[in-house]
């Protein structure tokens with residue numbers, strides 16, 4: 222059988238494929254629980270290979286150590302079903318195995334090859350896109366979708382979501398006008414495409430269009446902040462950043478409570494946005510009440526240290542902000558050990574993760590010169606450990622704050638000059654410059 226985009230699927234039952242399409246659409250919109258949906262198909266059809274593959278991908282998309290045992294169990298089932306799988310499905314399984322081994326880059330490469338063969342594989346496109354994001358690979362965020370787009374037509378099921386992904390890739394590559402136009406076209410076709418909404422929000426963040434962005438997020442809130450939207454926390458995070466740069470920390474904290482950290486979920490992706498928002502406030506010496514304590518405790522309870530360098534940086538921020546020096550030292554030791562490891566996270570840690578974690582720890586000890594010296598050489602290659610420009614701005618903000626608090630006023634002036642040249646109208650950037658030149 223073929224799915225709705227003509228991609229071959231080895232399903233025996235039409236009902237399995239029908240449920241797969243529903244689950245995939247939920248994943249495209251980041252709404253509901255795609256695993257719960259696909260499990261209905263697997264309960265009725267345990268040999269549904271694509272159902273198991275889909276389930277495995279959803280686990281990988283969380284990018285946590287916590288999913289590994291379940292992922293390996295799914296891969297064991299897929300090994301048993303390999304005789305029933307088609308070539309595309311076997312390529313998916315091979316890609317997923319790479320991730321389970323810690324070769325995240327290998328999974329990206331495997332999905333690239335798979336997509337050259339099957340450019341209308343919407344699941345592979347979205348997962349590839351997310352993997353490119355976790356690697357901060359802006360060229361491939363745009364390129365992966367660009368390679369597939371000529372194989373798609375406007376009327377194809379899922380075309381709008383492809384445009385949403387393309388919009389984000391364009392934004393990360395700095396093609397802001399094209400990104401915004403593509404993102405707006407995407408949610409005209411798929412109004413609930415919260416990823417397209419997010420791509421346009423990123424354009425506004427990079428261009429410091431805060432007032433307009435706040436109105437834009439509010440006007441379309443019913444399309445991205447539904448109760449079952451699993452990505453809403455991140456779009457709320459962007460909304461809070463717009464307020465923060467307009468010097469409205471109270472409003473940012475209200476959004477933190479309502480949207481960014483409405484529930485104390487032990488999910489790293491959600492925790493890192495929470496930490497990133499609170500750290501921006503911490504750099505401004507703004508009291509956030511007990512919020513840091515809740516978050517730092519969640520980091521301590523999680524068994525995720527040394528799994529993904531980008532998460533380690535945010536965990537260190539929580540420990541530093543709460544003065545948890547024992548937890549900070551333990552994290553540092555684990556990250557130092559990870560530096561020698563094979564696998565993609567070992568590379569990320571060596572290249573940027575370890576220096577940045579060390580710098581955050583030094584910042585916490587008020588060793589601002591040390592923090593500056595450690596951050597200066599790595600700040601422009603921090604994309605290696607993933608995230609977006611907007612997320613990695615936290616590295617630049619930390620560096621500038623360290624410079625402002627150190628006797629090295631010349632560096633503070635230089636760095637704030639750089640920042641205002643990129644965002645001449647951003648009130649926060651202008652504030653920093655004023656502090657540097659006082």
Ligand SMILES: [Fe+2]
Pocket residue numbers: 419423455459609611
């Ligand atoms: Fe974002």
